[in-house]
Amino acid sequence: MAVAELTAQDTSLTAMRLMASGRMRDAREMLEAALRRFPGDISLWLNLAVSHRAGGDLTSTLATLDSALRVDPRNFLALLMRASVLEAQGQQRQAAQAYGVALTQYSPHGHYDEPTRRAVARAQQIHEAYLRELEGSLRGSVAELSSPRGPAETRRIDQMIDHLVGRRKVYTQKPTHFHLPGLPSIEFFEREEFPWLQRLEGATRDIQRELAGLLADPDQSGSVPYVQYPDWAPLDQWKPLNHSPRWSAFHLLEKGLPVPANADRCPVTMSVLADMPQPRVPQRSPVAMFSLLKPRTRIPPHHGVANTRLVVHLPLVVPDNCGFRVGNETREWKVGQAWVFDDTIEHEAWNDSDELRVVLIFDIWHPYLTEVEREAYARIMTSMDAVTGTVADGGI
The missing domain is CATH 2.60.120.330 (B-lactam Antibiotic, Isopenicillin N Synthase; Chain)
Structure with missing residues (x-):
């Protein structure tokens, strides 16, 4: 069957077999040709990124993943791979933040292969370390304020930091029947x-x-x-x-x-x-x-x-x-x-x-x-x- 006649799915499968046999260049050329026909197919972009990554071209890998995310901005695998490329490039802070974005799209109940599960574990480890660093910096910045603070102020400041580092979810008033605007959402009052x-x-x-x-x-x-x-x-x-x-x-x-x-x-x-x-x-x-x-x-x-x-x-x-x-x-x-x-x-x-x-x-x-x-x-x-x-x- 000619390459031009292959579906996007067939192309992805064929390219994966080529990569498995070490024919990275052939796989890339096939995927690039297919993307000219199917520019909206996310699997083609992901496989092209894999081929660039396998060839050690991190810059092209990143550019390809950015193209994939223009097609599907919430694609978990694209986000996860993008973060790992940033880490491989030595951009540790950006990688930690990117891992955090990827984890927002991760489903604990999803069916992932073993390499992906290992990548998720690493993402969680790196992002958690980043959050601890960020939290320490934020709490240190308010440790000594110019004015004394009372218990209520301390609690609100602590809660703000908790929200910033993802320790707390934002809950607001959602009355089932009657709502008077302008009242603050306070869980327990002082x-x-x-x-x-x-x-x-x-x-x-x-x-x-x-x-x-x-x-x-x-x-x-x-x-x-x-x-x-x-x-x-x-x-x-x-x-x-x-x-x-x-x-x-x-x-x-x-x-x-x-x-x-x-x-x-x-x-x-x-x-x-x-x-x-x-x-x-x-x-x-x-x-x-x-x-x-x-x-x-x-x-x-x-x-x-x-x-x-x-x-x-x-x-x-x-x-x-x-x-x-x-x-x-x-x-x-x-x-x-x-x-x-x-x-x-x-x-x-x-x-x-x-x-x-x-x-x-x-x-x-x-x-x-x-x-x-x-x-x-x-x-x-x-x-x-x-x-x-x-x-x-x-x-x-």
């Missing part, structure tokens, strides 16, 4: 912003006693499954927990009103909640509950309803092997130590123990909302509910 936390935490033992009374009921009739979607709704990640007692709640405040069966039995808890800066939106807020997560149960990653509120956790019953993640930050609950977080940032929870986990959960106004914004938001919600005739689950 305790100093909420002086009332001391009042909340100081009541932990009394709240635990009231919770124990609810839990002592043989049938725990006051608790209901937390996730309650219609069976016809798209359930996605909620299917295992829909209508399941594995994640349930003793609701204390629901859609702005007390739930008498539970609230009347928890006077101290209700008194404490009355002192919290909870939203006041008719038929929506405030909300509060004892959240019960049964053993060996996980709440999947999800986002909250509205960024106009934050969520407070007061841990009450916490066995070992429980955890909670918001964005990049993972914490363990500790009984009596509350925290405040933005639930419109992706978050998840788990109880990998053999015992029940219980947390008091309630909403508060986002502290960065002005009084005018709070009033406007409440009016908007009330107006919307009047028009639609329905109130979405999830409170505010």
Whole structure:
């Protein structure tokens, strides 16, 4: 069969056989001729780069790979080979950066031959060393600042560096329903912003006693499954927990009103909640509950309803092997130590123990909302509910 009649795939296979037999020049000439007919075929470019590399012509190899990447800018093998050529040329810094780019296109579940797997391992080693060097330089540059910095500033600076070197993913607010622009995406807020936390935490033992009374009921009739979607709704990640007692709640405040069966039995808890800066939106807020997560149960990653509120956790019953993640930050609950977080940032929870986990959960106004914004938001919600005739689950 004449060369002109070969398909791009046939040409690549023939060229590979020529290279295997040491006929590099013949392989290059065949590939170059084929590329005049099939300039958009990535396999031809890659094989031509291999032939140049085998012949020791690193400059032509690099130029050929650049041509390949103009055809397919995200081609993993082209990116990986390009980084290795830069390394062979002694351009160590550029090679480390190029390896990082290549690794963004690497699939751990892909089917690669042994030489490629070895090349990937080397790429990871070189890029990781580069990131350590970069991280050390960045942290050193802010070790001694001209002005003193507090814990919150230190954490934000550290997180910025983590983002720069790829240690942290950028998580932002993604409310499922209601979004007020201009509010910052903060995973966990600093305790100093909420002086009332001391009042909340100081009541932990009394709240635990009231919770124990609810839990002592043989049938725990006051608790209901937390996730309650219609069976016809798209359930996605909620299917295992829909209508399941594995994640349930003793609701204390629901859609702005007390739930008498539970609230009347928890006077101290209700008194404490009355002192919290909870939203006041008719038929929506405030909300509060004892959240019960049964053993060996996980709440999947999800986002909250509205960024106009934050969520407070007061841990009450916490066995070992429980955890909670918001964005990049993972914490363990500790009984009596509350925290405040933005639930419109992706978050998840788990109880990998053999015992029940219980947390008091309630909403508060986002502290960065002005009084005018709070009033406007409440009016908007009330107006919307009047028009639609329905109130979405999830409170505010």
